[in-house]
Amino acid sequence: MLYNMSKLDLDSDLVISKRLIFSRGFCGVGGFIDVEIPTEITAAQSMVFTFGPTGSFGYCSAAPSSHNVMGWWSNWAVPDIPKGNITDKTECRQQLRQRHGSWHDPVIRSIIDKMNTDRIYPIWTTPELPHWRESGAVLLGDAAHTLQATSGQGACQALEDSVTFCLLLSHYMEMPESLGGVLNSKDITEVVAKGLYEIQNPRVTKIKSQARNLYVTKRTITNILVEYIYYFYIYIWTNFPIIGEFFHRP
Amino acid sequence: MKIIIIGAGVSGLATYLQLRKQLPAFSSHTVLIYESQKPQETSDSEPSNFSPTKSEALTDSTRVVGNTIGLTSNRVRLLKYIDAGLYKSFKRRGYVSKTYKFKTARGYNLAVMSTGDRRSSEEFTISCPRYNLWQCLYEIVGGENIQCRKVVKVVLSGVKPLVGFEGGGENDADLIIGADGVRSVVKRALFEEEDEGIYALQYE
Numbered sequence: 001m002l003y004n005m006s007k008l009d010l011d012s013d014l015v016i017s018k019r020l021i022f023s024r025g026f027c028g029v030g031g032f033i034d035v036e037i038p039t040e041i042t043a044a045q046s047m048v049f050t051f052g053p054t055g056s057f058g059y060c061s062a063a064p065s066s067h068n069v070m071g072w073w074s075n076w077a078v079p080d081i082p083k084g085n086i087t088d089k090t091e092c093r094q095q096l097r098q099r100h101g102s103w104h105d106p107v108i109r110s111i112i113d114k115m116n117t118d119r120i121y122p123i124w125t126t127p128e129l130p131h132w133r134e135s136g137a138v139l140l141g142d143a144a145h146t147l148q149a150t151s152g153q154g155a156c157q158a159l160e161d162s163v164t165f166c167l168l169l170s171h172y173m174e175m176p177e178s179l180g181g182v183l184n185s186k187d188i189t190e191v192v193a194k195g196l197y198e199i200q201n202p203r204v205t206k207i208k209s210q211a212r213n214l215y216v217t218k219r220t221i222t223n224i225l226v227e228y229i230y231y232f233y234i235y236i237w238t239n240f241p242i243i244g245e246f247f248h249r250p
Numbered sequence: 251m252k253i254i255i256i257g258a259g260v261s262g263l264a265t266y267l268q269l270r271k272q273l274p275a276f277s278s279h280t281v282l283i284y285e286s287q288k289p290q291e292t293s294d295s296e297p298s299n300f301s302p303t304k305s306e307a308l309t310d311s312t313r314v315v316g317n318t319i320g321l322t323s324n325r326v327r328l329l330k331y332i333d334a335g336l337y338k339s340f341k342r343r344g345y346v347s348k349t350y351k352f353k354t355a356r357g358y359n360l361a362v363m364s365t366g367d368r369r370s371s372e373e374f375t376i377s378c379p380r381y382n383l384w385q386c387l388y389e390i391v392g393g394e395n396i397q398c399r400k401v402v403k404v405v406l407s408g409v410k411p412l413v414g415f416e417g418g419g420e421n422d423a424d425l426i427i428g429a430d431g432v433r434s435v436v437k438r439a440l441f442e443e444e445d446e447g448i449y450a451l452q453y454e
Contacts, residue, residue: 030317032379044362045348047320047377052355060377061345062318071318071377104357125452134440136411137404137426141261143434146451155380156325158261158429163328165427166268173251174274185251185424231354238352238361 029092030073031117037065038107050108051234053221054099057108072111074100089118128205133193136186140165140196145204157204164199168192251279254413254423256404256436258285258396260380262429263387266395267333282421283391284413286400286430319380320347323365323373333390340386344378401430404439 040048047060055076062071076099096112103109126146132139141158169192221227253269255262262283269281321329321344330337352360365375388396400416404426412422428436438445 032318040351044351045346045374046351046362047347047349047365047375048351048353050353050355051360054355058318060318060320060347062378063343063345065345071379073318100355103355105353127449127452129437129441129449131440135406136424137406137428137436137439139428139434139437139440140265141259141429142431143257143261143428143437146432155260155319155383156321158259159264159321159325159328159332162261162264162268162429163332166265166272169269170272170274189425231358231360234352234354235360238363 026075027078027120028073028075029096029117029120030071031115032062032069032071033111033114033116034068035070035110035114036068037061037070040105040107041065041070048105048107050103050105051231052100052103053227053230057100057103057105059107059111070111072115089116092118092120128201131194132197132201133190136189138165138189138193138196145201157200157207160203161196161200165192165196168195251425252423253279253281253425253427254421255281255283255427255429256401256413257428257430258283258388258391259429259431260384260387262427263384263391264332265427265429266391267336267387271333282423283396284399284401284415285396287398317380318377319383320365320375320377321383322375323367326373326376327367336386336390339389340378340383341376343382343386344376347375347377350375401435404428404436406439 040046041059041061042065047058049056049058055074057072057074059070059072061069063069074096093112093115096115100108100112126144129139129144132144140161142154144161145157146154169188172188172192221230251273255266262285266281266283269279270276273279273281321340326337326341329340348365350361350363350365352362354360366372367374399419401413402416403414405412405414408422410422410424411426412420413426414420426436428434428440430436432451437449441449
């Protein structure tokens with residue numbers, strides 16, 4: 001392999017960011033606003049993730065800082081599937097205020113004041129599929145494993161699938177003899193698609209099950225003790241990812 | 251070898267780019283991309299003038315235009331591996347987010363983590379609209395290589411797999427790549443009625 005798979009696997013930053021953002025049974029809303037980038041971002045060039053009893057809120061700069069474009073997203077747990085993706089802007093803002101209006105960070109409040117989004121996305125996932133291929137057809141990216149959320153890590157996985165697939169395909173097309181004999185394109189396709197699944201599927205599955213572990217609650221937290229236990233839990237996950245891994249192996 | 255890529259989203263375009271570069275004797279192969287909707291050409295594609303707050307929803311594969319992505323350091327390196335120009339234009343349009351800051355609603359800081367990979371010429375997470383990544387890919391692939399045809403069915407029972415288009419017409423290939431997103435036609439062909447059953451999208 002031209003890039004190091006084990007390095008990718010051990011990248012705890014990546015796994016954690018996904019773990020914190022994604023889960024099933026969640027909704028998301030997000031967008032962009034034209035605004036001067038606050039010091040909360042620029043001081044340490046940060047993507048800021050805030051967790052609370054009513055969900056999570058994140059923001060970052062979405063372009064070089066001189067462009068003054070900030071991206072933001074809010075995720076929350078809901079017991080029922082929302083009926084449609086679209087509500088209206090006022091309704092959307094009101095819901096955001098309900099969830100995050102009392103939160104400490106003034107940046108969050110100012111984003112809610114300025115935002116003009118009216119779309120809410122339920123966060124869907126694809127169940128683990130037994131294979132991604134059949135008779136000369138193969139699935140890549142979201143088609144194979146939807147990791148849908150407002151902060152779009154699905155794009156990362158799509159890139160990885162694509163690189164893995166193309167490496168395997170060009171390898172076997174250059175050296176079909178490495179499979180033991182002359183092969184036709186159907187055989188090559190079969191071997192390549194099988195290899196893709198064997199490499200990528202365990203990675204996707206791991207990310208998804210870790211995501212489920214983090215969101216210990218499915219509803220709004222109303223008990224302050226539970227809220228602090230939740231913070232402590234996130235503290236452990238983010239500061240000592242190895243301990244987190246140990247207790248929450250899928 | 252004849253390859254059909256269904257969907258001109260991030261995975262479809264990235265796949266096309268790599269096949270163009272890596273397949274031995276590319277010109278002896280045929281690689282087609284079909285996208286169900288016509289990508290909206292921005293009248294001013296100059297990156298410095300691009301404003302994600304003003305862009306409208308694009309095609310089905312790119313409709314999550316309102317979303318922010320954080321492309322982690324190892325994926326940024328993948329872009330460089332795929333195409334040096336792609337890497338450059340993507341980095342130029344995004345923001346180098348060097349840390350993740352985790353906080354609580356009550357204002358406590360839980361952690362600040364570096365996003366760097368601690369390798370030589372260190373890479374960090376790049377944050378930007380998902381649309382940016384798609385646009386960088388689109389510019390390098392070139393719109394002329396994308397055919398605006400909606401694939402409504404995929405048939406896998408014949409000697410060669412084939413795709414059927416809306417309004418009629420078919421095309422066969424040696425390989426069909428289903429990069430057609432959340433509601434994939436290829437996935438439906440693979441799993442048939444189970445695509446709407448045990449393998450349907452889940453919302454808990």
